[in-house]
Amino acid sequence: xxxxxxxxxxxxxxxxxxxxxxxxxxxxxxxxxxxxxxxxxxxxxxxxxxxxxxxxxxxxxxxxxxxxxxxxxxxxxxxxxxxxxxxxxxxxxxxxxxxxxxxxxxxxxxxxxxxxxxxxxxxxxxxxxxxxxxxxxxxxxxxxxxxxxxxxxxxxxxxxxxxxxxxxxxxxxxxxxxxxxxxxxxxxxxxxxxxxxxxxxxxxxxxxxxxxxxxxxxxxxxxxxxxxxxxxxxxxxxxxxxxxxxxxxxxxxxxxxxxxxxxxxxxxxxxxxxxxxxxxxxxxxxxxxxxxxxxxxxxxxxxxxxxxxxxxxxxxxx
Numbered sequence: 001x002x003x004x005x006x007x008x009x010x011x012x013x014x015x016x017x018x019x020x021x022x023x024x025x026x027x028x029x030x031x032x033x034x035x036x037x038x039x040x041x042x043x044x045x046x047x048x049x050x051x052x053x054x055x056x057x058x059x060x061x062x063x064x065x066x067x068x069x070x071x072x073x074x075x076x077x078x079x080x081x082x083x084x085x086x087x088x089x090x091x092x093x094x095x096x097x098x099x100x101x102x103x104x105x106x107x108x109x110x111x112x113x114x115x116x117x118x119x120x121x122x123x124x125x126x127x128x129x130x131x132x133x134x135x136x137x138x139x140x141x142x143x144x145x146x147x148x149x150x151x152x153x154x155x156x157x158x159x160x161x162x163x164x165x166x167x168x169x170x171x172x173x174x175x176x177x178x179x180x181x182x183x184x185x186x187x188x189x190x191x192x193x194x195x196x197x198x199x200x201x202x203x204x205x206x207x208x209x210x211x212x213x214x215x216x217x218x219x220x221x222x223x224x225x226x227x228x229x230x231x232x233x234x235x236x237x238x239x240x241x242x243x244x245x246x247x248x249x250x251x252x253x254x255x256x257x258x259x260x261x262x263x264x265x266x267x268x269x270x271x272x273x274x275x276x277x278x279x280x281x282x283x284x285x286x287x288x289x290x291x292x293x294x295x296x297x298x299x300x301x302x303x304x305x306x307x308x309x310x311x312x313x314x315x316x317x318x
Contacts, residue, residue: 004067007050008124008132008158014046015156016130027156029069029096051098051158054078062164063121068098068157075162076263085167085259087113091266094300098157104149108201108215111192117148124159132158168217171199171262172225175253176212177246178202187212199262203239211246221256228255230265233294236287238265239272270299277302
């Protein structure tokens with residue numbers, strides 16, 4: 001914590017200097033998923049990029065002290081070593097804890113836990129005048145709840161206490177085929193009431209064809225259930241796999257996915273956005289090209305440089 005405290009003190013001093021001079025400044029996090037051109041100037045910038053460490057994991061209390069620039073894959077890796085897991089894990093591994101709190105970040109477990117910011121117990125923040133404060137639901141609660149999803153407009157978050165839950169090895173997924181939005185809504189409402197479900201989302205491939213995916217954490221997989229992976233170069237992209245698996249089915253189907261593969265199942269292809277990169281660059285879209293270009297199809301690599309070019313090519317969603 002000493003190194004953290006020194007880093008935060010330096011950030012607070014820098015912010016106070018800007019405040020005293022009444023000068024505007026920007027925050028440099030070290031990475032971003034923004035597609036806008038960078039406007040950083042070193043003499044008008046507060047650098048928080050070194051706040052990228054998991055400082056503590058308390059197994060008994062099931063909490064983690066995490067600096068804001070810790071990405072989700074690093075947080076999951078650290079907590080799984082202790083048999084624990086954040087309740088809400090954003091599906092892109094490069095999304096940071098601070099970004100999840102300051103943005104509006106949800107995932108397929110949010111029907112149980114809410115947005116990511118609802119899994120935070122308290123935050124440490126540097127205010128615009130350089131003051132270092134702690135805020136929670138009981139201490140400076142207006143700041144705590146106001147800072148969530150405020151995109152950093154109320155201060156610079158420098159530390160967060162994240163709630164954790166017991167982890168398991170697999171997510172057993174049940175795919176329910178649906179033929180309309182209304183049917184999908186009914187199935188989602190039904191699955192929400194089932195307290196054994198830990199994860200819930202769905203995909204509409206067309207107006208009359210979709211799948212609702214309900215997942216349960218488990219340590220055991222029966223011999224009748226196939227174990228599927230999604231993170232290796234040879235693995236299918238999640239949405240393509242599900243669409244092909246359920247295309248001719250009218251009844252539910254189960255398969256198991258290792259926990260990390262499930263949490264980051266949309267990383268390769270950035271949901272289905274990367275498909276349009278193949279179209280833009282006039283490249284065949286098939287299993288071989290997806291394998292050969294796998295490195296570029298991860299969200300950390302593709303989102304910023306490719307998304308601006310292909311956003312206008314995306315088809316309307318249903």
